[in-house]
Amino acid sequence: MALAAPTSFRTSMFSRSRFRRLPSVFTSISVCIVVVIVILALFGSLIEPHDPAAQDLFHTSAGPSSAHWFGTDGLGRDILSRMIAGAGAAITGPLVVALTGLLAASALGILSGYMGGVIDMVIQRFVDFMFALPGLLIAIVVVGVVGGGYWLAVMVLSLLNFSGGVRILRGAALEQRALPYVEAARTLGVPRFRIMYRHIWRNISPIIFANAALDFALALVALSSLSYLGLGTSPGEAEWGRMLAENQPLLFSNPLGVLSPGLAIVLFATAVTVIGDWFYDRFSFSGRTGR
């Protein structure tokens, strides 16, 4: 005679983190997606059925066939092979953006939140300035004027991206700073840089990594957008955003040419975000018990 449990109360004893110990189906699928893309990026050249750059001008814009599972593009290049070849660019660029964001935001955010005073003010005014810049627009102008290139786009995005993280981590650090364990460390003579990296950084690391996952997803979409606009990657290179643009005319002859890069971008970005969320839920609250 089990009763329906009312849902109006949550006590810390039964917080949702307990229910979230194991990854949900959703998270498991996301992990699979990311693992597949990472494997493709690492070993893609061994799996590719065709040379991604080889043109077969007799079979252009063809639909799926046994020779070309995903069909071919307007120049007769194998779409499956180009998808596989594009996996690398989909990981490295966003990864660099996320990692620089992670490092810069951790350093500036924690410094700003913990030290306060003049340091806080200088960093925050700098962040305000960065916020005032229209990010993607600047990226388009810079990449357009300087002449493009994947790594230039990555660099510009890295510089423009981290200020949001600084704000988030500053707030988190401020919150930790007021907790007794930090005050105890201060009175026990723990040097402040050690407090910052050893205590505060570790305690807010779930936020840091969840934020980096979000950065990754945003950078993936931003880099794809730049490529789609013809900036970023140079013509001919296999990159999902670029494929999306190049294969647009094929929409009716071989829809897979557009669908596969489009879907890949959306799925990959979503999967990374979902994993970041799971990580945050798993580790943020009562998280680690260490027996």
Add this chain to the structure above:
Amino acid sequence: MASDRLLEINGLRVEYVAGKNRRTLVSGVDLHLDRGETIAIVGESGSGKTLTARAMIRLLPTGVEATAGEISLAGRDVLRMSDREAARIRGNQISMIFQDPFTMLNPVLRCSGHLEEVLRNRATPVPRREAKAEALARLAEVGILDPSAADRYPFQLSGGMRQRVGLAAALAGDPELLIADEPSTALDVTTQAEILELLKSVQQARGMGLILITHDLRVAFSVAERVYVLYAGALVEVSNAKALEREPLHPYSLGLLLSEPATEFRQAQLLAIDGSVPAPDEVVDQCSFASRCRWAEERCVAAPPPLREVEPQRFSACVRLEEIREEMTSVRREVRAPVLQEVPSAEIASFLAVRDLQKVFSGHRGGVVRALDGVSITVGVNESVGIVGESGSGKTTLGRCLVGLEDPTAGTIDIDGIDASHYSKLTRAERARLRSTVQIVFQDPYSSLDRTETVGAALREVLVVNKFPSQRMNARVDELLERVGLPLGYAKRRPAALSGGERQRVVIARTLALEPKLIVCDEPVSALDVSVQAQILSLFRELRDEFGLSYLFITHDLAVVRQVVDRVYVLYQGKVVEQGPVDQVLDQPEHPYTKRLIASIPRAAA
């Protein structure tokens, strides 16, 4: 036609069912309450007292269910009614107020809004036009006579006022039964007494049933007629409150009663119940208290003891009661034996001297708050000094100034010959010397430790940053753990795997790592269960004798003051209003504020 029986609970069982492993949280609780009666459910954290109450009002947390037994409220089966019906009786027949007055109210609703919401939605709704007037009348019932208070937001009110508003809202549906879950625990001592008094008078005036949930037997005795003692999810004793106070009939009730430090005299020894509360599932087939009971024998762990009537109106779950009853009485007499406190000699060498300390915080809109307004205190070598006051008295600010967490606005602090008024102006070497002289233990052991690092790592860190030779590091960590009474294996544990008392021991070990001469203790036991409080206070007593420590105890709890302090300062609104040896100040208070503090200690109803 209504019978006198308002609530009857039979064989209630509450389980955690959401995970893979079902866990019992409460089992076999029988309880009854007549109209106009007041009962108390007493237990430590983890005893299941709150869950029992939540089951009555059908507000169990997600994943927790009442899986057996019945709860009948005025003849209606609470557990088997639909959610909609349950929602209808909540607020109308049965109401609840909670511990924390700071989160209980909706911060964007005015006080009258909280009341009007209930008044307009109850079984017999009050018309909109009359709601405001009715709300004011209801606030007057709980002692809020100023009509302008109704238009204030919760954050503009003190804790006691908020608790009153919460009570008025709970009463707005004119319930027949009110459940009060630790209604006074989060409040200041004097406010606590007022709220308990108010609950009692409202209950009598309305003739409603009142269930008080508390961890404090003294609070239970002061309000309730019958007391249910809950331990590890099961009832161990049910008794008339007066009789229970006179003579507890279960070793756990005895332990609970004795581990509450006395406020009237200093005890020769503080009796603590060793260990901590087991999980109910570990003790289903035995006496739940056997593992911590000094009288336990084979019979106790062979089968779960039934709750039996040992005297009229008195039930105990102890199978050996008849054999040990006399012994229990003599233990009580022994522990309650007062020791005469030696009057501290006047010529103790002064170790800490604070002169005319002032601390001004800038408040909202240019206003200033004078947290400390010319405070002067001294602490001698190996002396234990108490600072007593309520929240807002400045006592915590004083402690924080001493360890350099706050910079005083004016005045001087002299610690062992070092001018510690402004930590930031000191040299690195002076700061290091100060740190190994003064240390602080904070109130909340849950957040005083970094949850990401193990106990061993926390202790080693302090040793490393203070240049302790690395080859003796591990031996020193073991020594510290041993000194505070923790098993050596705890070095590998993280704080999440420790109980509150164990965490506080780690915190104390960490301060001892620096071999300080003075420890500032900011409410060091107020976040702990009663049975654990005594353990920690005993530890403080031992350490003082062993290391010749001086203490500065910052507390609102007069029992703590009586047990571990030699000399006391009473702080009120940033000023010292009374000072002197503990016995003198507590037994013959002179300042009206001190008198009020002492009068608010909960006592059994006359």
